[in-house]
Amino acid sequence: MNDGHPWGLARDALRLIALDPVGMAGLWLRARPGPARDGVTAALEALSPRRIHPGLSDEALDGGLDLAATLAAGAPRYRDSILAGGGLVCLAMAERCSAALAARLCQAMDAGHCGLVALDEAAEEGEGMPLALRDRLGLFVALDGIALADLAPLAPIAVDPATRTRYADLALTEDDHRTLVETCAALGIDSLRAPLLAGRAARGLAALAGRDAISARDLQRAAMLALAHRGSPAADEADTTPDPTPEPDTTDQDDAPETAASLPSELLVEAALATLPQDLLARLADDRQARSASSAHGSGAAIRGNRRGRPLASRPGRLDGSARLDVTATLRAAAPWQTLRAAQGGKRLVHLRPSDFRIRRFDQKSDRLLIFTLDASGSQAMARLAEVKGAIELLLSQSYARRDHVALIGFRGTVAELLLPPTRSLVQTKRRLAALPGGGGTPLAAGLTAALDLARQVAGQGFTPSIVVLTDGRANIDLGGQADRMRAGQDAARVARVIGATRPGGLVIDTGRRANAQLQELAGRMAAHYLPLPRVDASQLGTAVRPILAS
Amino acid sequence: MTKPFPFSAIVGQDDMKQAMVLTAVDPSIGGVLVFGDRGTGKSTAVRALAALLPPIRQVAGCPVNSARKADCPDWAEVEDTRLVNRPTPVVDLPLGVTEDRVTGALDIERALTRGEKAFQPGLLARANRGYLYIDEVNLLEDHIVDLLLDVAQSGENVVEREGMSIRHPARFVLVGSGNPEEGELRPQLLDRFGLSVDVTSPRDVDTRVEVVRRRDAYERDGKAFLRDWEAADADLRKAILAARKALVKIATPDAILRDCAALCIALGADGLRGELTLLKTARAQAAYEGATDVSRAHLRRVAPMALQHRLRRDPMDEAGSATRVMRVVTETLGPIQAAAE
Structure with missing residues (x-):
């Protein structure tokens, strides 16, 4: 079993968690369910973690009045917050954790109430834990690609008091701190929590190994556990080159007095990068971006499948099977009458009358999503791409003011690409838009298909999508990716008809120099508004689009 | 409950600390x-x-x-x-x-x-x-x-x-x-x-090392660390209290009022709230510095934090809002040398 084997890392991570659950802040265990994960969770049982899940209610999180127990006993019964009281909390299905839950967990972790083991089963791109939570979890282990043969049973975790004392006494030297900070810089890690957590892990590893000083190996291993997953795959080259000045003189100073213990950060970077397969690193980095874009609407609603809507005050109502009873509100409504009703009607714990029933109501106005489908092909790129980008920016600022969500699809060459998943973040949109290159053929049909797919997908998530196409209309790549003007036109027309049948009310903006009859026809098929803009004049576009957007 | 990390021990992030101190003053x-x-x-x-x-x-x-x-x-x-x-x-x-x-x-x-x-x-x-x-x-x-x-x-x-x-x-x-x-x-x-x-995260390695070192010291031996920074925090608290007292006596020359108005007009900041906040913040800054009246230097110091979020939104502007504010401040109040005279 080599050094960076995930199983070895998992064992170390577990021992560190056992040593200092709150200090390590937590473990992010990325694994699908299976024997490997079962092995780890079984070993965790020794630490008796409290299990929680993403659907946890506020009452359980906050503690407070235990309604069921209170009603049974007839006197107030309280329970503690599940996060209070130190120790370890284990979050199953962490990839479905909402931003709200993450914020509560972060608060509890910051206050030192508990450490967290997050079992992340993320499979799809864009799934994943909220960033705030990821940043706080100290250790990362990915159990992908472990052969069954490698699964040696993990020894039960027990930490003896001597190790704890050693852990408390160990301190990182100035050089160790510097090495870790430099490693983070080389890996492109911005967060300052990373070197702190890595330092703590290094101390823990040294203590667990029974050493009284932190060795180079400890630092290396700590980097593998606590830093590897935070890095971006190619960051080591990109980020070290721009500032060569601090590097040489710091290493000069540090290496001179003490050569044995200090370790050049390059070695740590290498170790960290070697820990995780490049494709996983790339996925994590992508994920980070996608996540920061898609979590914009908060509370993980899109992942859950439908937006819950804004809760309205509960109404008195009848229980007809479809309505959801608001238990708390019902009890509240009944509460003031209890003494009176008790006097009238015998011994019962709670006197409820049908008039007390309160029904939950939600305001289910769904959010609009504008899907910008942008032609970045050669014909467009030559003359107009910059202008069109400007126009989109203007539309974006309008949709921002209206609190719409925005997604961006670019098509060029032979394919269409989702450049930005639905988001409300202008910063993200702007960045993706600026980075969009131009050139190549015009796969209009592919672009429309991508837009339609996205529209169908988000409609299922409770959005109301509208498709905005910006093109000069000379489709010349068909759906199969072949350069065939005829077929390309037919394909585009076919997809447009499907759009017209399912998602009408979009907008086709003709950015060609002359109004294009073909494109007008296409807009007709899409049941969309057609807007020829021979010169993309920002203010003109704004005036033209406003009524269409408002409808 | 453990005592929080001492305010004075936070490395860098001067703008953030400054802003928080000013709201504590006023x-x-x-x-x-x-x-x-x-x-x-x-x-x-x-x-x-x-x-x-x-x-x-x-x-x-x-x-x-x-x-x-x-x-x-x-x-x-x-x-x-x-x-x-x-x-x-x-x-x-x-x-x-x-x-x-x-x-x-x-x-x-x-x-x-x-x-x-x-x-x-x-x-x-x-x-x-x-x-x-x-x-x-x-x-x-x-x-x-x-x-x-x-x-x-x-x-x-x-x-x-x-x-x-x-x-x-x-x-x-x-x-x-x-x-x-x-x-x-x-x-x-x-x-x-x-x-x-x-x-933003500090980019410079030495600063980052210092941040990590202090945080580590705080976590390993909180009591000793808090003791080390107790005096600095106490000084800061005293300064805040003194500034709160001095606040009522700070004079605001008419020229400064006009400067505030000119700045807000030049920036196109909506409503009078920006102007009022700018003035209050400048006064708090003056009180905190122990000055007797508000000067252009105070305005210059607080203008970005008081105004940058009130600009009419140009979501696609490449330069940050703070930069835009500084640009307008320089245009309206003149370059720094002129103000120092």
Whole structure:
């Protein structure tokens, strides 16, 4: 079993968690369910973690009045917050954790109430834990690609008091701190929590190994556990080159007095990068971006499948099977009458009358999503791409003011690409838009298909999508990716008809120099508004689009 | 509970610290919005601020921290009317919070056990005369934001529900933090914050090492670390208290008033709130520096944090808003050399 084997890392991570659950802040265990994960969770049982899940209610999180127990006993019964009281909390299905839950967990972790083991089963791109939570979890282990043969049973975790004392006494030297900070810089890690957590892990590893000083190996291993997953795959080259000045003189100073213990950060970077397969690193980095874009609407609603809507005050109502009873509100409504009703009607714990029933109501106005489908092909790129980008920016600022969500699809060459998943973040949109290159053929049909797919997908998530196409209309790549003007036109027309049948009310903006009859026809098929803009004049576009957007 | 990290020990992030100190000098400035990367000490600074602020004098049993017995609301039925010193309240508003918990609601315990209709105060009551801290403020649900806006505006929390009609004072300073990449804040809410600062991770290795070193020292031996920084924090507290006293005596020359107006017009900042905040912040800055009147140097120092979030939004502007403000400041007030003369 080599050094960076995930199983070895998992064992170390577990021992560190056992040593200092709150200090390590937590473990992010990325694994699908299976024997490997079962092995780890079984070993965790020794630490008796409290299990929680993403659907946890506020009452359980906050503690407070235990309604069921209170009603049974007839006197107030309280329970503690599940996060209070130190120790370890284990979050199953962490990839479905909402931003709200993450914020509560972060608060509890910051206050030192508990450490967290997050079992992340993320499979799809864009799934994943909220960033705030990821940043706080100290250790990362990915159990992908472990052969069954490698699964040696993990020894039960027990930490003896001597190790704890050693852990408390160990301190990182100035050089160790510097090495870790430099490693983070080389890996492109911005967060300052990373070197702190890595330092703590290094101390823990040294203590667990029974050493009284932190060795180079400890630092290396700590980097593998606590830093590897935070890095971006190619960051080591990109980020070290721009500032060569601090590097040489710091290493000069540090290496001179003490050569044995200090370790050049390059070695740590290498170790960290070697820990995780490049494709996983790339996925994590992508994920980070996608996540920061898609979590914009908060509370993980899109992942859950439908937006819950804004809760309205509960109404008195009848229980007809479809309505959801608001238990708390019902009890509240009944509460003031209890003494009176008790006097009238015998011994019962709670006197409820049908008039007390309160029904939950939600305001289910769904959010609009504008899907910008942008032609970045050669014909467009030559003359107009910059202008069109400007126009989109203007539309974006309008949709921002209206609190719409925005997604961006670019098509060029032979394919269409989702450049930005639905988001409300202008910063993200702007960045993706600026980075969009131009050139190549015009796969209009592919672009429309991508837009339609996205529209169908988000409609299922409770959005109301509208498709905005910006093109000069000379489709010349068909759906199969072949350069065939005829077929390309037919394909585009076919997809447009499907759009017209399912998602009408979009907008086709003709950015060609002359109004294009073909494109007008296409807009007709899409049941969309057609807007020829021979010169993309920002203010003109704004005036033209406003009524269409408002409808 | 462990004591928070000392405010003076926070490395760098001068703008953020400055903004927080100024709202402590003059709470009527109206709160701070801190936007920036993760792990840059936003939460640390807010919690440190709580420990730094001088205690408030309040009625012991009052749920809304009233200063005098006469101010206690009727519904609270305050029994313990002694006056005591309490640390300035800093109340966390978690993201998933329900409306009930924010505004307060029927006290279900008393209702169930004694059959009485009583009001259980919420977070807004606890935050009165203190700070209300919202982490990830840009992810807060819209209906809670609306509610906060309303209360922050009026300084009073009005609860009309479950047959109760309750009102109580809720004057607090909003402190919000968040990461702009995860979503923007509505302009209406932005405008409610007095000051706004952007924080970034320090790029320089030495600074970063220092941050990590101090944090590590604090976590390993908190008592010793706090002792080391006690004097610095005490000095800061003294300076804040002195500035609070001096604040009323700060003179504001007419020329400065005109400068404020000129700046806001040049920037196209909406409404008079920007102008007022700029002036108040400059006054607090002058008081904190021990000056007798507000000068252009003070304006220059505080203009970015007081105005950058009030600009009419040009979401696609490449330069940051702070840069835009500085540009206009230089155009309007002249370059720095001219001001120094």
